[in-house]
Amino acid sequence: MRRGGLAVDGFTVSTVVSAVTGITSVAQLHGYAVMSGLDSYVSVKNSLMSGYGKGMLLEEAERLFADMGDSTRTHVSWNCIIAVYGQHGHGRKAMELFQDMARRGFTADACTLASVLSAFATSRDLVAGTELHCRLIKGKFICDPHVASGLVDLYAKCGSIQDAWKSFSEVDKPDLVLWNTLISGYSLHKDFSEEALLSFRAMQRAGFCPDDCSFVCVISGYSNMSSPSQGQQIHAVVIKSDIQSSHISVHNAMITLYSRCGKVSEAKMLFDRLTERNTVSYNSIIAGLAQHGHAAEALKLFEGMLNSGYEPTGVTFISVLSACAYSGKVDEGWGYFNSMKQTYGIDPCEEHYSCMIDLLGRAKKFKEVEELIMKMPFSLTSVGWTPLLGACRTHGNMELGARAAREILHLSPSNSSAPVVLSNMYASAGRWEEAAKVRKLMRDRGIKKKPGCSWIELGRIIHVFVASEVSHPRIKEVYRFLEGMSEKMRLAGYVPDVRWALAKDQAAEGEMRLRHHSEKLAVAFGLMNTKEREPILVLKNLRICGDCHNAIKIISGITHREITVRDAHRFHCFSDGSCSCRDYW
């Protein structure tokens, strides 16, 4: 351009700067602007501020803004710095500037509000966000798609999905991004996966052509549904849409979708075929492999990732540490945990500590767990206490388990799984009175146990089984089938483990209850209704019970079937009488 003899003005530099996201380029352009005197243009300063913000260099942006002073600033300068604070998750700071701006006589526009709201969404600040929303209700701004998407995003990320929908419905003509925000909001909530799909279709009916982001959002909604046939269906839609070749994030979402549907080998194939990868691609496949118990492969891939020059992130380490936890690799886990800070400059957050607690707890190293908790730079929330409680149950550490359960109940009083686990622990140790006390506490507080349910998809129909419930139309056949198999199971070494029966049952009654566990019913139904040797997949909302785990191992041996059960934590792949988790879970 310069060689062609055309003048480079402030506007050109602004345009170029805003098109550049890499920080080195922004710094270079900044240098160029200073040298050529173009930095006297406000528009250039504004764009440089945005450029620095996108490059996560908050201080540089702040310096530019401070140097400008009130005489140079325009309302766009204010909008830019507010957006930068939003990108860094500083909601309250964005709000302060928003108020400051008004005090100094600058008028806020839709652009300003969209940025402030997005800042609150990023910082999950429902209180401040709602306050701002209330002040907007009388005005025209809530009908602006940019402002509305800030509201939808805020409410969805803070868990108020109904309010997200309300904010969406205020807008007469939603644009593509607003639709995507709604779909993404639904996809964040497991119970609203169906709505994510419905919105995706509604958006198409409204005449919009989904972009890469729409696909990413709807695919992550599908991932929560864990329905293999629907997973394949959306893959077909992606391929047909022709969007797939160019968008790495769509592929990454598909990798997760296949993993969560129990098809980790398909996920791996997809990953292997990628011509372009990024850190998230690695994070996705490492997570998938870890959840399926392929710890060695996950860790090998992690090493491959490092060798190929990809920088791991905090999320990478969550998968890596959970791979170690699932496979009992204590020393390796410590090595990776320590390398986070030392080698990669990543400060471990509570999730990482929680993985370490899980790793050490499963390995029965409770002393090390307590030391780690003492050394932590913050106090544990239920995120960390939950795996510890699980480990205490596995190893029968009643005292520490009771403490963990108390802490969880204190921190999140409506948590229903902690008291159930605790009362089961007491019950399996024969401490019935204490078990009953916990049950009473649950009743008093109105805490209800989440019913265990398992489901299996056959011919695109999802069959749901709830423990001890007889609502499935063919439930009698299922019981007959299990009855018919019980002798073979006994001969193969199955002994019912009544420690997993709830409450104060007599042994015989406990055994009956075990037989009614939802995962056994779903597995039996699968075996009855599929061809010989056909693998089956069962999904469960809670963790698989120890007795079912043992029973399904034996069933896989006597029926020569590959049976995969995905519970709330991970996948168990049973075949020839053993499980991919090697009984370490």
Place this chain on the structure above:
DNA sequence: GTAGGGTTAG
């Protein structure tokens, strides 16, 4: 010249 949505874990 400035603004809104996305993938990964638990």
